[in-house]
Amino acid sequence: MSITYLEAIREAQAHALRDDPRVFIYGQDVGAFGGAFKATKNLAKEFPGRVFDAPISEDAMVGLAVGAAIEGMRPIVEMQFADFSTVGFNQVVNQAATLFWRTQVSCPITVRLPFGGTSGSGPFHSQCIEAIYAHYPGIVVLTPATVEDAYSMLLAAVATNDPVIFCEHKFLYYHLKAEKLPSEALPIGKARIAREGRDLTIVTYSAMVHEALAAATELATEGWEIEVVDLRSVKPLDTDTVVASVARTGRLLCVGEAWPWGGVTAEVIARVSAESYGLLDAPPQRLNAKDTPVPYHPNLWAAHRPTARSVAAAARKLLRF
Amino acid sequence: MPQIPIIMPQLGESIAEAAIISFLVQPGDHVEGGQDLIEVETNKATMTVTAPCSGRIESFSAELNESYAVGDVLGKIEVTAEEAKRAGLDVPPPKIGDTETLTRQQSDGKSSRVEPTIRGLPVPANATGASYMSPRLKARMHELGLSAADLAGIAGSGAAGRVTIEDFEKFMANLEQQKLTKASSMRVAVADAMRRSWTRPLATVGLPVVLDALLAHRKACNPKPGPALYALRALAVALSENSAVAGRLVGANIVHPSSIDVGFAVEAEDGVLVPVIRASDKKTLKELVLRYDELVELARQRKLPADATGGSVATVTNFGTFGLIWATPIPLPEQTLVLGLGAGRKMPHWDEAKGQFVPVTEAYLTLSFDHRVLDGGAAGRLLQRIAALMKQPELL
Numbered sequence: 001m002s003i004t005y006l007e008a009i010r011e012a013q014a015h016a017l018r019d020d021p022r023v024f025i026y027g028q029d030v031g032a033f034g035g036a037f038k039a040t041k042n043l044a045k046e047f048p049g050r051v052f053d054a055p056i057s058e059d060a061m062v063g064l065a066v067g068a069a070i071e072g073m074r075p076i077v078e079m080q081f082a083d084f085s086t087v088g089f090n091q092v093v094n095q096a097a098t099l100f101w102r103t104q105v106s107c108p109i110t111v112r113l114p115f116g117g118t119s120g121s122g123p124f125h126s127q128c129i130e131a132i133y134a135h136y137p138g139i140v141v142l143t144p145a146t147v148e149d150a151y152s153m154l155l156a157a158v159a160t161n162d163p164v165i166f167c168e169h170k171f172l173y174y175h176l177k178a179e180k181l182p183s184e185a186l187p188i189g190k191a192r193i194a195r196e197g198r199d200l201t202i203v204t205y206s207a208m209v210h211e212a213l214a215a216a217t218e219l220a221t222e223g224w225e226i227e228v229v230d231l232r233s234v235k236p237l238d239t240d241t242v243v244a245s246v247a248r249t250g251r252l253l254c255v256g257e258a259w260p261w262g263g264v265t266a267e268v269i270a271r272v273s274a275e276s277y278g279l280l281d282a283p284p285q286r287l288n289a290k291d292t293p294v295p296y297h298p299n300l301w302a303a304h305r306p307t308a309r310s311v312a313a314a315a316r317k318l319l320r321f
Numbered sequence: 322m323p324q325i326p327i328i329m330p331q332l333g334e335s336i337a338e339a340a341i342i343s344f345l346v347q348p349g350d351h352v353e354g355g356q357d358l359i360e361v362e363t364n365k366a367t368m369t370v371t372a373p374c375s376g377r378i379e380s381f382s383a384e385l386n387e388s389y390a391v392g393d394v395l396g397k398i399e400v401t402a403e404e405a406k407r408a409g410l411d412v413p414p415p416k417i418g419d420t421e422t423l424t425r426q427q428s429d430g431k432s433s434r435v436e437p438t439i440r441g442l443p444v445p446a447n448a449t450g451a452s453y454m455s456p457r458l459k460a461r462m463h464e465l466g467l468s469a470a471d472l473a474g475i476a477g478s479g480a481a482g483r484v485t486i487e488d489f490e491k492f493m494a495n496l497e498q499q500k501l502t503k504a505s506s507m508r509v510a511v512a513d514a515m516r517r518s519w520t521r522p523l524a525t526v527g528l529p530v531v532l533d534a535l536l537a538h539r540k541a542c543n544p545k546p547g548p549a550l551y552a553l554r555a556l557a558v559a560l561s562e563n564s565a566v567a568g569r570l571v572g573a574n575i576v577h578p579s580s581i582d583v584g585f586a587v588e589a590e591d592g593v594l595v596p597v598i599r600a601s602d603k604k605t606l607k608e609l610v611l612r613y614d615e616l617v618e619l620a621r622q623r624k625l626p627a628d629a630t631g632g633s634v635a636t637v638t639n640f641g642t643f644g645l646i647w648a649t650p651i652p653l654p655e656q657t658l659v660l661g662l663g664a665g666r667k668m669p670h671w672d673e674a675k676g677q678f679v680p681v682t683e684a685y686l687t688l689s690f691d692h693r694v695l696d697g698g699a700a701g702r703l704l705q706r707i708a709a710l711m712k713q714p715e716l717l
Contacts, residue, residue, distance in 0.1 A: 250457050250486045278460030281486035321480045 003181060006173040008147045009039050009112070011181060012154035013076060017047045020074060023158060025051045026061055027078030027112075036080040037114055037173060058088030065109045066095050074108045074158055082115030082167065083127045096163040097138035106161040110154070116169040116207055116257055117289075117305055122296035128206075128258035128289070133165040134235040135262075140164045140188065141235040145209035147178035149232055152185030160188065169207040176210075191238035193245065197227035200315055201245040203268050204255040205231040212255055214308035215315060224319055234264045242268060243276045250281030251318050255306050260288035282321040287314045323405035325373055327358060327381075327396040329389045332368050332627065339363045340388045340506070341395075348378045352398070359383070359395060364510035365594065366625045374407065376400035388506075451482040458486055465493070470516045507592035517654035522692040525649040526700045530708040532665050532682045538714035546610045549585055549639035552662045552686070553598065553613075554606045554717045555710035556637060557581050559703055561602035566703050567634040567658055570693045584633035584653075585613075587620040594620040595653065597633040606717040635660065641684060650689050657694045660707065661687035686711075 003011070016023045025040055031053040034041035044051040054061045058079060065075040079085040085092070092111065099107040117126035134141045140162050144150040150168060157164040186192060194209055195216050202212045209230045216226035229245050231238065246252050252272055254265035265286035272284055287306045295301050306314075332339055339361035346358055357369040358378070381396035383389055454462070454469070462468070475492045477484035504512070532548075539545050560567050560581050568575040581602040584595040596616035598609060619625050635656055640648045641664035652659040663685035669678035688704045695703075710717060 250455075277456045279457055281455040281457040321483075321485075 002177045002179060003147060004174055005147050005150050005168070005176040006037060006039055008151035008178070008181060009154055009168055010041060010043070012151045012158075013040060014043060014046065016074075016076070016155060016158045017043065017050055020158070022072060022074045023050070023076065024068070024073060025076045025078065026054050026065060027052075028054050028056055028061075028080050030054075030078050035078055037170070039078065039112070039114075039168075058084055058086075059091055062088040062091035062096065062109070062111065065111075066091060066099065066107060069096075069107045069109050070099070070105055075110070076158060077109060077111045079111065079113050081125050082113035082129055083124045085111065085113055086129070089132075092133065092139070092163065092165070093136045097136045099138075100162070101138060107163050108158075108161045110157045110160075110164045110166055112154075112166045112168060114170050114173075115167045116171055117294055117301060118171050119298045119301055120296060121170075121294070121301075123293040126294040126301075128167075128256070130165070130167050130206075130234050131258055131263040131267075134264065134267075138162060139235065140233065141167065142188065142233045143167045143169075143206040144232065145169075145172070145194075145206050145230050147176055148182040148185065151181050153188065153232065156185070156188050167206060171207045172210075186232065189233055189236035189238060191232055191241040192230045193227065193241070194230040195226065195228040197225035198248055199224045199226060200251040200253060200319055201227045201229060201242070201249045202253045202255055202311065202315065203229045203231060203242050203245075203265075205234055205264070206257065208255045208257050208306060208311075211306060211308045211311050215311035218308065218312050219315060219319075222316075224315070226315060231264070231268075237264075237267065237271070239271050239275065243272060243279065246272055246276060246279045250279060251321075252280065252282075252284040253311075253315055253318055254284070254286040255311055255314075256286070256288050257305050258288060259291050260286065261291060263288060282318055285314060285318050287311060322399045323402060324379055324397045325376065325400050325405065326394045327370065327373065327398060329361070329391050329393045329395055330370060331391050332361070332363050338388045338390045339368070341383050341385050342367065343385070344381060345369070346378055348380050348396075350378050352376065352378060362506075362623075364506040365630055366623050370395065372398060374398065374400055374404050376404060451477060451484075453481075453483045455483075455486065458484060458489055461486065461489060468513075468516060470512075470519075505591045507589070511592045514654055515651055518651050523649075523651060523689055524692045524697070524700070525687055525689040526697060526704055527647060527685050527687045528701075528704045528708050529668075529683050530686050530711055531670070532684055532711070534712050535714045536665075536682060542607070542610070544610050544614065546606055547613065547617075547639070548641070548665075548684075549637050549662055550606065550609060550613045551711055551714060551717060552639070552660055552707070553583050553585055553601060553637040554609060555707045556635060556658075556660050557583050557601040558710055558717065559706040560635065562706070563703075564634075566690075566695050566699055567656075568694060569655070569657055570691065575694065578634035580634075582633045584636040585616075586636060586638040586650075587617055589620055589623055594623070594625060594630070595633065595636055596620050596625055596629045597631065599628075606714070634658075637662070641665065647685050648687060650687070652689055652691065657691040658703075659689045661685075661689070663687070 030040040031044040031051050061077050065077045068075050096107045096109055116128050130141050130143055133139050142153050144153045157166050204212045212228045216228055219226050227245050227249055229242055254268045256263055256265040265288055269284045290304045295304055342360040342362050344359055346352055352372045354372055354374045356372045358372050359370040361368055376398040379397040379399040383395035472484050475484050475488055478488050479485040535551050564578050568577045580600050582597050582599045583601045584597040587594050616629055635658040637660045638650050639662045641662050644664050646663040648661050650659045650661045665682045665684040667680050668683040670681045672679045686704055686708055688700050690700050
C-alpha cells in the first residue's frame, strides 16, 4: 500500500474528526464534492453534519471559524487556493492572530492553503504566500515537505491553540508517495536534516526540499557533500538547527519558491548573519522565484521557479567562492 | 582587615602582558610600600612588581611561569584601614555623565574618511580577491591568535586564490604533524613589529663611506665610541637640520618628530632590542659614549629601563658586526628610517695628488625608508649628509 501527500492530508482530517468532536471542516465544495483537490473526499459521508460547504467568501469562512473557535470549536478551513486566502486576510491577521492577546481567548483554527506552482497554473493559482502570514505575530505557519509531515503536522496544527496557516504544496499532492502513515513525528518548530553533508548547507522548505535534494544528488557526483535542512515550519523558525548546520559547512544557500522580497529566505539569512557571522566562510546566498507574477506558460514557469538545476548552479557558484 | 589587590602594572609602552619568573616574598610576609614583590619578564626586559602599600601578603593568585595581562590581579595585601584610605579605596568612582559628554563631543567632529562604494553603498575595500578573509576565517584566526602573515604559506583554493576555511583547517592539521616549538615572546614581538612595518612601501639606498678619519678619531678617544655611535650621532645631527624626513605619514599629514630620539639595534637572545638615546642631537659624541655603552650592556641583560625603549624616530643598525657589507634593514613600524652600517673593508682609492691607488677602509651606509614619506632624492641627500659628517668625526 502506498499513500500520497494529498491522501495523507485527507487521512489526517479524518483522524482529527474521529478523535475530537470539536473539529469540523468548512470550505467551498468540501462537502459532497469532496473539495477542489478531493482533500475531503467522503469525509462529509463519514462524519455527517461536520463537513460544511461555504459560500464563495473567504472573508466569511475565516470569520465564521474565528467565531466558532471562540465558542470552543476547532475548525479546519479549506481555501481552494492559497491565492484566494488574501480575500480572508483581514480575518486571519487582524482577528484570529490578535484574539488571544486582546481577550485571553485562544483561537485554535487551522486554515489549509493549497499553495505553490504547478505547470500551467498561472498567477492566481500558484502563489507562495507563507511569508506574508509569517510576518504577523500570533500565527503559526507550517510548510510540510513530506507525506509523513503533511499527515503529522496537520494533526499537530489542529491540536495547536493558536491560528495555524497550513501550506500544503499542490505540486506534491499526487507526486509524493509514502509506504505508510507515521506513528511519531518531530514537534512543530523543529527543522529536519533531510540530507547530511559538510560542504554547503541548503536551507529550504516544502516542494523546494525535493529540488534541493535532487541538486545535492547531482553535486555528490562532483564530489560535493551538500547538507539539506528542511525547515518544516517557517514560523516558528528553527534557527538553532540552521546555525548548527552552517557551523558544520560554513556556507549557506537558502532556497524558496516564494518571491525574494522580505521572504523566508531573507529572514534565515538575516538571522544567520546577525547571530553567527563568524561561522560564515562565504557570503550567504538565496535562490527564489523570479520577482514577477507567476507565468502561465509551462516553459516560462519552469524558468520562473528554482529547480534542481538552478539550485545546483547556485550551489556550485557558492562552493567555488 | 581591608585587602588591596596586587595588580600587574603598566610596564612600558606596547607591553600588554608579562610572565611571572619568581616570587620575592611569601604569603604571610610583611612588606613595605614600593618593595619588590614579584619578578616578571616582558618581551623587552625583566622587571619587578612592587607593593602598592605596606601590609601583609595575604595570598598570590598568580602562578609561576604563567603570563598575565596588564591590570590582572596577581595577589592580595592585607592592610590597615588607614593604609586603605591612603591607597584611595574610599574614593567614589568617577561620574558616568562626564565621559558621556566627552564621547558626544568627539562624535560631533566631522569625518573626512573616504569610503569605497559600489552603486553608492559602502563596501569593504577587500571584499574579493586573494587577500579576502571570510568572517569565519577571521574568527578562527582570532581564536588561535594568528595574523594574516601566518597564512602566507597557504595556497588558497577559493575565488581569486582566497584561503577558504577548508584550506585553513587542512593547513593547521598538517602543522600538528610536524615538530612544533614555542616561539619566545621576544620572537613574537619582533615578528609582530616586522609584520606591521611591512605593510608600507619600503625602499633602501646605499652609499660607500671612507672610515679612515673616523677610525683615527676613535683610536684617540678614551673611552672609545662604537662605530654605530658615530653613525647614530651623524644621523641625529642630520635630522636636527631637517627633521621632516623622519616624519611619519598618517592620512594626509606628516607627523614631525618632537625630539630627535634615536635608537640602535642590539642583538639579544633570540631577537633584537632597540635602546633609545633621547635628544641625541643635543649631546656630543663624547657625551654619549658612556650612556651608549651602558644601554648596550642593559639590553644584553634584557634589563632596559622603560625610558630607554620605544618612541624613537629612527634606528641605527650595525650589521657590519656580522661581517655583512650590505643589507636592507626594515624600520620599526613607528619609524620612517633605519640607517645601516656595513663591515669596513680595505679598498683601493685613487689618490689624485700621489697619482696612485692608496688603501682606505670603506664601509657601506644604507638607509631604508618609507617611500610614502620620502623619495630616493631626499633619502640620498640625507645619506650624503650623514656620510659627510662621518668623514669629519671631530664635528660630532
